[in-house]
Each structure stands twice: as C-alpha cells, then as structure tokens.
Amino acid sequence: MSLAEAPMERRSDIGAEMRVVGRAARSAARRLSRATTVEKNKALAAMAASIRESADVILAENALDLAAAREAKLAGSFLDRLTLTPERIEAMAKGIEEIAALQDPVGAVLAAWDRPNGLHIERVRTPLGVIGVIYESRPNVTADAGALCLKAGNAAILRGGSDSFRSSSAIHACLVAGLKAAALPEEAIQFVPTRDRAAVGLMLTGLEGNIDVIVPRGGKSLVARVQMEARVPVFAHLEGINHVYIDREADLEMAKSIVVNAKMRRTGVCGAAETLLVDARVADRFLKPLIEALQQAGCRVRGDERSRNVVPGVTPAVESDWSTEYLDAIIAVKVVDGVKDAIDHIERYGSHHTDAIVTNDKRTAQRFMAEVDSAIVLHNASTQFADGGEFGMGAEIGIATGRMHARGPVGVEQLTSFKYRVTGNGQIRP
C-alpha cells in the first residue's frame, strides 16, 4: 500500500510544494462556488471524452505501473486493482457521464421562511470547499473522486497510491483537459505531484486551512491512519461489521434468501454481512436450514455454543469473531434472546454501518430500526443494498459511519455544506 512503502523519490521541499497546492485549490474553490451547472457539466463531458481519446496513453502508463508493481512482487489482488483495461477505461468515462447527469446540488434552497419583521431567510446549499481525497493504487478513483467533487462545486486535491502514480497522472491529465474545455481553473482538480508519502501527512494537517475535509478511500490501515492523524474533519468508515437478525416472526424462506445474499453476493464489499443473529425462540426450526443454505452457497460457518447445540459440527466461534470483518466467505452465527438482545449485541460489536432485521412483526422492526444506531438499517432486505447507486444517489465516494455531516452513502449532496441567505429592506434589530 502506498502509505506503507518507502518513498521512491524525495522532493527538496515538499512542504512548500504542498502549500502551493493548497492555496491554488482554495482560489479554484472560490471560482467553482459560482460555476454554473452548464459549466460543470461541460467540463465533465469533456473529461469523459478525453479519457476515451487517451485510452492508449492511459493503458501505456498503466503498463509501466504494472511492470514496476510486478517487479516489487506485489500481491495478485493488488495488481488486479491496479490493472486498467479498455473496458475499465470505458467504465470510468461512463461513470463521469453519469455524474454529469446528476442534479446539481449547489444553490438548492433547502428551506425558506419569512420572519414577522419581514426578513426572508433561506438555507441554501453551497459547496464544502476543498476536499482532500487519499486513496490507494486504484487509478479509477482518480476519475470518480475528481468528477464527484467538481459536480458538487468543490476543488479536489487527489493523492493516489504511488504504485498507480503513472496511471493516475494520465487520468488526471484528462480531467484537467475537461476543466480547460469549460474554462474552469485547472487547479480545481489537482493530483499531488509526488510519490513522496510525506504529502499524505501534510494533507492531514489541512494545508494551512486550505483543506476542509479529508476522504480516505481504501483499506483499514489507510483509513485508520487518516482518522488518527487528521487535523481536519474526515468522512470515513473503518469497517462494515454488519448483522442480519432473524426474528421469531421471520419468514424462513425470506430469511434464507436474505442471509445468503447479504453474506455471499459479494463478500469483499463493506455492505456484506459478517454476523447472523437468530432469535432463540426459532433457533430449533431456523438454524439448521439457515446454516445449510449458507454452506451450500460455499460459506464457512462459526457458531456460538447455543447454535452448536442445535447444529452440531459447526466450528466454534471465539470472542474475536464477533468483531471481525471477514470480507470473505465466513460468517459468525449467534443465538440471541429476542430483538433486545440482538440490538445489544449489535451496539456492542457492530461498526454502525449497515444492519438488517428479518421479521413480519412491524413493531419489532420499528424498534430494531430505531435503536440500532447504524447509518443504514433495513427491514426485510439484504445489507448488500448499502450502496449510493442502490439508494438512487448516483455515484458515491464511500459510505460514512460517523454521525457528523455525512452518514451513509457519500454522494454529491453529502459533499456540500449550506449557508443562510437573509434578505431585508432595511431591517435593524431593536
């Protein structure tokens, strides 16, 4: 990972260089704050076109990154994320066009009211300002993140994993071409011009107040470091330790299909379920078919003592299983005494990401959804719906599990702030 490796080059004064980046971003952000929807969409369309036209260049740069990565004996999964293909490049271009098609959040009047003294007050959506995005060696994030920030009227400072430095630089050049085509400042989307990992530490300080929020995109270690060191707000989620609770009033067939989908559709996504909780009242009837369905889908099961009493032969779960994000075909199973016990378990071991209840009892579902303090709570649906696209928000930059500002899928609307606009005709305060 970019943050763990030794820098491949050293700039004479990276601090001065990053300060320049920060100031340029701030002044670009001011221009963007009054950019029209037409201007922003023109830039996005030109970015997509430029990415398509430059496919060969991007692939050539990517080949150089890949060669270096292979030489460095990096893991296969790492190489896969780093690899670009004509299809992946087309997907990047399409992704930018989809972002262009989203409604412009900036300028939307969120609320408006009149005061007895005649003052008219409006709460208006504004850009956040300058967003620092720190990600690993996934070149496509350069395009997604840059386009999302622009759509919301924000300037972006992108710092990608240094193993994708050439690929990301080539993609960034296309974003800049798009900005130029719309006569928007090139500094609206900057790519940190060095592999020096000191740049990350500098971004986390906020660059003299010129970065308003940091968005880390990547694995646990990256997000954890960012959350620990950042001196500016962070939109991040550490992990998705998500639960599916099967209540006594659940329909068994629905429970089976939801649990298998929540765990196995894709095991590597943050919305994947990691723990299955089953109401003791139905453990005798439900546990065996649920566990068999999971096993038939290729999932390994670890059970607590009570579940192993019902389904012998299941591998014993240990304490650490309840707080592990497997991101793999493994699930921990626990028998709980009703919804209250399920909520207690989730609040103790969960990560406030996404949790689901399966039940036909509306009041039990309401209690679960009210008391489980997670960004997303679902009733009779799979946790794998935890996704900005599935929510109809369009592209997302990630899913936030904090309670501040952005929570859940972070799309263009979540990348904005607001201000109060007050119009009068000479009012003074008595």
Next chain:
Amino acid sequence: MSLAEAPMERRSDIGAEMRVVGRAARSAARRLSRATTVEKNKALAAMAASIRESADVILAENALDLAAAREAKLAGSFLDRLTLTPERIEAMAKGIEEIAALQDPVGAVLAAWDRPNGLHIERVRTPLGVIGVIYESRPNVTADAGALCLKAGNAAILRGGSDSFRSSSAIHACLVAGLKAAALPEEAIQFVPTRDRAAVGLMLTGLEGNIDVIVPRGGKSLVARVQMEARVPVFAHLEGINHVYIDREADLEMAKSIVVNAKMRRTGVCGAAETLLVDARVADRFLKPLIEALQQAGCRVRGDERSRNVVPGVTPAVESDWSTEYLDAIIAVKVVDGVKDAIDHIERYGSHHTDAIVTNDKRTAQRFMAEVDSAIVLHNASTQFADGGEFGMGAEIGIATGRMHARGPVGVEQLTSFKYRVTGNGQIRP
C-alpha cells in the same frame, strides 16, 4: 477563566471518574434515542418548575461562588456573568419552557423515496448521541445547554467554569430532578463532578469514543484551546469579524441606520459588525455622513488612507485592525473598489461568520451573497440579526462558522444527525 486557573482540588483518579461519566452518558443516550416527545417535554417542564422552587438554594450557592470570586479579585465583567438574580433565575426557567415548546426534531422524515425494486428509503432525523459542553463561569449555560441537548434526544456532559461550580451544581440538581420526574435516566445530563481542569482535557479526547461532539461556549482562549486539542468534532466559532459593505447603489439613510445598528446595538455580541467597507464610487458622498452617524452613536472610527482623505481627522487604521474583533465601540473603515474588492477583503480578513451588503442593485447583492463564504450573508439588514432566536429557531447553543454539519445558529435541529431506514419485503441484490 476556568481553564487558566489552578485546580482547587485534585481527585485521586479523575481519569477513571470521567470514563464512568462517559459510559453512563452513552447508555443514557441510547435510552434517550427512543424517548418520546411527551417524556422529554415532561422532563423539561419539571426542570423549569424545579429551578423556580429552588431559587433560594441556587442564589445561596451563587453567593458562595461570588464571595470566592471577589476574594480571588476577578474582574467586574466576570463577576457580572457569574451573578444570578431572581430575574435571571426566572429567565432560565422560561428559557427551558421555550425549548420544551419547540418542535421535536427527532424522528422527522427528512426525505423519503421508493426504488424501482420496491425498497422504501427514508432519511430520518436522529439524536447526535453524547454532546460535551465546555463553558465558562456563566451558570445559566448549565440550564440552556442541558435543556437543548435533551430536546434533541442527546445526553449531555456539562463542564462549567469552576468559579461557578456551586451555582451550576445547584442548577444541575434541578435538571436531574426534571429527568427523574419523567422517569428518564439521571445520567442523561451530567455535570462534571470536579473543578479539576484535567477534566476538560479528558473530555477533548472523547472519553473512549463516548463523546460525539464538543461544543465550547466562551471566549476566544477557551474556543481556541478546544479547537486545537479536541480529538472529536467541535461546533465552534472563533470570532465574528463581520463586515457591512455599502455599495454604490445603496440608499444612504438605510446604510446609516444599518451600520449604526450593526456596530452599536450591542458591541459585545458575535454578530456585531467590526469593519465598514464603502464603495469608492460613493465614498465622497457617503463616508462623511456614515462616520458622523457612528461617532454620534459613541463609536470610535479607524480609517484607511483613502477614507481619511475624504474625512480628515479620523484615526489611522493599521493592518491588524482588519482582523480584530473589537467587541467594543470601535469600527474600522475602508474604501473598496466595488463589490469584487469588498468580497476579496472579506474573504481575506473575515471569519466566515456574518456579513452584510447594503444596495438596491439585486444582481450585486446576489453576487455578494453567493461569493462571501460566511455562515450568514445579509442583504439590506443588520448583522445583529445573527441569532437563533431572530432566525425563528428558538434557543441556540452558539453560532458555528465551520462548514461541517452545523453552520450558523446551532439550535435543536443542528444538534441532530440522521440515519437511513430501508423497508422491503424480501429484496435481495442481484
């Protein structure tokens, strides 16, 4: 100030004590998250009643605080803020009743939509969790802050200035009585049980993740320390360096009354104007009457060179004047070349709090309100309207100048978060 003084007592293990406070707050917050409007309002009404009944006790404790403060030779303004009277106690009780009368923000559905697959998605307002309030020796803040946090379904950890320890403790006892009367957990509003200033540092660490946001209420030094040391999000504003810009298209009479009101109605509030910017095009006609109106109202004026060329005899302004929050009957005056120059000055020296333009040109006003990146921008109205009550939001805990989560007046709605509630009938993701 509480943060600057030496501790008057030392607990054996304040760390352990504060950890207990944090855990108790978190569990109280969970109970509050499902407290009904009726329960919360019952508690608030009982708090107000208890404060009225306990007026004598509160005054007696306050007298002890005052005696100690006088002995410590604390300043008169400090003593005034510390002093309680029957009127101030009645105002506290009334304030709590006004908060009870506010609409309950929790549970409000902020948005709701259906997906093609039949999923019903709701964005629902939730409490933030546990709010740490750090304030100086103003006993009334104990009542305001505790009541506001409760109305929004949050647990509160209150740490008041140690010179008001007895007064605040007595007020806090009334809040607890109110919680009991409504059968809500007493730990929902905790008052840090020690004068030891180490408690503040511990709160800024978040107490093992048991404080979700810190709200500092007090002077610059307190807010600055909190912003610098806090490891959890902070709702704060450092200062209100607010501007009034008089445009070439302004009406002179309106300009005079707005400038005098913005500066002089109350000079000690954060919404007070500190700098007057006048369009060069009208400087010859407007500057003299504007400055005379201010001087007649008892305001001292410091002018830049261009304004002193028009109105000789004005004290020269120095560079530091443009970034000084006087909170006093002093104003800095500068001649600028139109709205763009005014915006540039505000962005360079302002504090993103509250800024106003006086003009009859709608397009100039729109540009000013779009490009001035402040929490509150006004057109033809006084900056002194920067107040939650004047906005119709009811009581506020302060005015935030950051762009994250809360901006502008921080009332009950701004003390909430949200979650996504997804309801299905067995949907799984393909």
